[in-house]
Amino acid sequence: MNERMHDLGSEPSAIRELFSYGLRRKAEIGPDNVFDFSLGNPSVPAPDAVRRAILDLMEKPASAVHGYTPAQGSPGVRGAVADSLNRRFGTSYTADHVYMTVGAAASLSICINALANPGDEFIVIAPYFPEYRVWIETAGCICVEAPARGDDFQLDLHAIELAVTPNTRGIIVNSPNNPTGVVYPTYDLVELANILRRKQEKIGRAIYLIADEPYREIVYGPTQPAFLPLLFENTLVCYSYSKSLSLPGERIGYVLVPPTMQESRAVYAAVCGAGRALGYVCAPSLFQSVIERCVDEPCDIEAYRANRDALYEGLCALGYECVAPQGAFYLWVRALEDDAQAFSQRAKEHELLIVPSDSFGVGGWVRIGYCVEPQVIRNALPKFADLMHSYHDAPAR
Amino acid sequence: MNERMHDLGSEPSAIRELFSYGLRRKAEIGPDNVFDFSLGNPSVPAPDAVRRAILDLMEKPASAVHGYTPAQGSPGVRGAVADSLNRRFGTSYTADHVYMTVGAAASLSICINALANPGDEFIVIAPYFPEYRVWIETAGCICVEAPARGDDFQLDLHAIELAVTPNTRGIIVNSPNNPTGVVYPTYDLVELANILRRKQEKIGRAIYLIADEPYREIVYGPTQPAFLPLLFENTLVCYSYSKSLSLPGERIGYVLVPPTMQESRAVYAAVCGAGRALGYVCAPSLFQSVIERCVDEPCDIEAYRANRDALYEGLCALGYECVAPQGAFYLWVRALEDDAQAFSQRAKEHELLIVPSDSFGVGGWVRIGYCVEPQVIRNALPKFADLMHSYHDAPAR
Numbered sequence: 001m002n003e004r005m006h007d008l009g010s011e012p013s014a015i016r017e018l019f020s021y022g023l024r025r026k027a028e029i030g031p032d033n034v035f036d037f038s039l040g041n042p043s044v045p046a047p048d049a050v051r052r053a054i055l056d057l058m059e060k061p062a063s064a065v066h067g068y069t070p071a072q073g074s075p076g077v078r079g080a081v082a083d084s085l086n087r088r089f090g091t092s093y094t095a096d097h098v099y100m101t102v103g104a105a106a107s108l109s110i111c112i113n114a115l116a117n118p119g120d121e122f123i124v125i126a127p128y129f130p131e132y133r134v135w136i137e138t139a140g141c142i143c144v145e146a147p148a149r150g151d152d153f154q155l156d157l158h159a160i161e162l163a164v165t166p167n168t169r170g171i172i173v174n175s176p177n178n179p180t181g182v183v184y185p186t187y188d189l190v191e192l193a194n195i196l197r198r199k200q201e202k203i204g205r206a207i208y209l210i211a212d213e214p215y216r217e218i219v220y221g222p223t224q225p226a227f228l229p230l231l232f233e234n235t236l237v238c239y240s241y242s243k244s245l246s247l248p249g250e251r252i253g254y255v256l257v258p259p260t261m262q263e264s265r266a267v268y269a270a271v272c273g274a275g276r277a278l279g280y281v282c283a284p285s286l287f288q289s290v291i292e293r294c295v296d297e298p299c300d301i302e303a304y305r306a307n308r309d310a311l312y313e314g315l316c317a318l319g320y321e322c323v324a325p326q327g328a329f330y331l332w333v334r335a336l337e338d339d340a341q342a343f344s345q346r347a348k349e350h351e352l353l354i355v356p357s358d359s360f361g362v363g364g365w366v367r368i369g370y371c372v373e374p375q376v377i378r379n380a381l382p383k384f385a386d387l388m389h390s391y392h393d394a395p396a397r
Numbered sequence: 398m399n400e401r402m403h404d405l406g407s408e409p410s411a412i413r414e415l416f417s418y419g420l421r422r423k424a425e426i427g428p429d430n431v432f433d434f435s436l437g438n439p440s441v442p443a444p445d446a447v448r449r450a451i452l453d454l455m456e457k458p459a460s461a462v463h464g465y466t467p468a469q470g471s472p473g474v475r476g477a478v479a480d481s482l483n484r485r486f487g488t489s490y491t492a493d494h495v496y497m498t499v500g501a502a503a504s505l506s507i508c509i510n511a512l513a514n515p516g517d518e519f520i521v522i523a524p525y526f527p528e529y530r531v532w533i534e535t536a537g538c539i540c541v542e543a544p545a546r547g548d549d550f551q552l553d554l555h556a557i558e559l560a561v562t563p564n565t566r567g568i569i570v571n572s573p574n575n576p577t578g579v580v581y582p583t584y585d586l587v588e589l590a591n592i593l594r595r596k597q598e599k600i601g602r603a604i605y606l607i608a609d610e611p612y613r614e615i616v617y618g619p620t621q622p623a624f625l626p627l628l629f630e631n632t633l634v635c636y637s638y639s640k641s642l643s644l645p646g647e648r649i650g651y652v653l654v655p656p657t658m659q660e661s662r663a664v665y666a667a668v669c670g671a672g673r674a675l676g677y678v679c680a681p682s683l684f685q686s687v688i689e690r691c692v693d694e695p696c697d698i699e700a701y702r703a704n705r706d707a708l709y710e711g712l713c714a715l716g717y718e719c720v721a722p723q724g725a726f727y728l729w730v731r732a733l734e735d736d737a738q739a740f741s742q743r744a745k746e747h748e749l750l751i752v753p754s755d756s757f758g759v760g761g762w763v764r765i766g767y768c769v770e771p772q773v774i775r776n777a778l779p780k781f782a783d784l785m786h787s788y789h790d791a792p793a794r
Contacts, residue, residue, distance in 0.1 A: 001511060001512050001663060001664055001667040002510065002670075002671070004670070005510060005511045005668075005674060006511075006663055006667040007670065008669075008670030008673050009665075009667055009670030009671070009672075010670070045458060046459040046463050051455050055452070055455060058451055058452060062448065063440075063643070065646075066447075066644045066645070067439075067645060068438055068645045069646055102499055102648070102677070105676040105678045106678075108676065109675060109676025113399065113402060114398060134674055246459065248464060248465045248678075249462075249463050249464050249466055249682025249685075250681050250682055251499070251678060251679070263398070267398055268406075269403050269406035269407040270398040270406055272405075273403055273405030273407070274399070274402045275406075276406065276531060277402060279502040279504075279532060280499070280503070281500055281503075281645075282648070284499075284647050284681045284684070286646070286647060286684075287681070287683075288646075
């Protein structure tokens with residue numbers, strides 16, 4: 001068999017491993033005594049509009065609901081997505097600029113394969129979602145890490161500029177960010193666009209900005225995430241309804257190929273080709289129709305905001321160093337020793353399941369996913385206090 | 398961008414092109430005057446059990462229905478699939494042998510990527526589903542065509558034996574067959590297994606049989622399709638509910654990695670790894686639950702059988718040479734001139750949309766998909782008579 005695939009399949013990620021440990025541990029000592037912050041699984045249920053849309057669709061003939069759609073998605077849902085973006089961002093997209101996908105992972109994997117030739121480089125901002133590397137390398141490309149700024153985890157524009165080479169095909173930008181929870185301010189993104197334009201001119205061809213935006217709607221302020229195609233013409237948007245409509249298992253999202261992009265129709269064709277080549281026939285048809293009906297359904301972020309406030313204020317009060325969380329549902333906290341894995345391990349002894357930053361390509365921090373029930377945070381704070389004290393009593397081993 | 402992806406995305410298949418032409422033509426001259434046999438889109442609607450299962454699931458909390466499942470699928474649906482296979486084929490599979498996928502295309506693409514290293518060869522039996530080549534080449538492998546027998550389109554075992562080289566990683570077998578409608582008899586498959594075993598011994602490692610089985614239940618007799626893992630140990634089964642439950646748009650299927658296979662657990666891990674590498678996070682969660690409830694729902698083939706009888710008998714009576722259709726919903730008919738594309742073109746002038754065999758890697762035949770309303774066949778037969786007469790009046794141009 002293929003050894004790389006074997007290794008990818010047999011080494012579950014640290015995140016999945018922690019989650020599995022949590023399930024076992026809950027069975028041992030009771031679910032209320034384990035504080036699982038490992039996953040990014042939305043705790044807010046899908047809005048009732050989704051259920052109503054499904055019930056409504058069940059009144060239609062089955063073949064109209066469950067049949068093949070065109071590979072790029074039904075014209076109806078693509079038009080609805082384009083119209084919704086136009087209303088929000090003042091753009092003038094049409095169905096022809098939207099390609100429906102089986103979620104954000106598919107969107108990214110398809111974009112990378114559509115754009116790249118083997119040996120091309122894609123820049124990621126470390127810390128980063130670990131699957132970026134997997135998809136980049138699966139396409140035969142090279143994952144080049146540019147560090148975020150060490151203090152606030154915002155874009156380090158100088159580091160990005162240094163990372164661009166004549167082989168750079170694209171850069172993946174994820175704001176609001178998983179794992180750090182930061183939102184990039186518009187002035188930094190404008191400057192990023194300027195850098196990319198200068199580099200494009202220098203290397204004589206397009207560099208693509210891939211905007212990975214599953215958390216676009218989950219923002220607490222004050223910074224509002226810019227819509228990247230408005231700042232940089234060669235931007236592809238990878239979106240998913242996993243987080244905003246709490247449908248992570250249903251695998252539904254899209255790629256937007258804006259008409260302002262260089263050779264936009266050819267890039268769209270390559271997106272279609274990559275979807276075909278990877279075995280994606282069409283996005284799930286029922287959920288295409290659901291999205292067509294629910295495209296403007298607001299994302300309910302108040303539960304996440306309350307969790308964020310409780311966790312951020314609670315941990316800061318205990319003396320933890322946290323990056324101010326502006327979006328998504330992750331808090332990025334400095335480990336109490338240099339070795340984040342050892343810190344995560346000691347947290348586990350206090351029944352706190354938090355992901356060491358090594359999973360995201362940097363050392364020394366942990367990700368705390370706060371898409372949990374509020375009482376998990378309330379009851380975990382004393383454990384975080386104990387964890388802090390344990391380092392006073394017995395520093396890093 | 399990537400030129401290959403661009404080309405794959407901008408050259409729609411002959412099948413899709415015919416279908417699109419059909420839609421335009423129906424708008425011009427009325428839907429009853431165009432006879433579209435181009436697609437393999439089930440004409441029988443999904444059974445009502447699917448609708449009932451969805452309505453039932455809508456009573457559950459949304460997070461239980463739409464949340465992430467494990468990458469390989471929920472334990473419940475995998476167990477249900479295994480139990481169903483065990484009841485039908487006397488096997489002893491468990492949930493650990495089943496990996497849920499986003500349909501057969503994903504199943505095949507994942508298996509090829511899991512098994513192969515670049516440069517490896519996969520054998521396909523020509524004529525064959527054209528996407529096989531796309532997926533094989535996307536994995537960096539070589540698609541080796543072994544012809545079926547020229548008269549009845551059964552397996553040409555000698556041709557297969559000749560096609561095996563030290564680089565052969567696998568062979569894709571599709572029975573009931575798209576495009577020919579034949580079902581391979583067990584004695585030929587037993588002999589195929591013997592050939593593969595001999596070749597395995599010779600080259601000193603496994604050769605995998607990939608059984609592409611979306612049409613397993615759509616069989617009219619007399620030949621019943623054998624369950625290939627019972628005949629050859631290194632068989633992976635790629636299944637989809639697209640045809641048997643008429644859910645082609647929902648993208649739900651599975652890969653079975655039987656425990657009898659050499660290094661079965663490692664191959665299963667590679668399947669998980671390939672799913673991850675290609676961007677498949679999990680199969681759509683709602684339809685995993687639907688399949689768990691509908692796994693033993695019978696496939697209603699009577700409408701297809703009636704169509705098959707009407708079309709096969711009708712065309713034979715007109716003097717067309719047809720391969721006796723035993724399964725799936727395709728009739729394989731010899732073109733009335735050597736150039737199948739020219740024949741398909743002339744058929745189009747009679748408003749008959751039929752796919753030239755060049756799409757499937759061979760010349761001289763056409764595929765007629767009879768998953769249509771019965772009146773389409775009834776009203777098309779006079780057109781097929783006209784088409785036949787047109788060749789008497791004016792032979793191939």
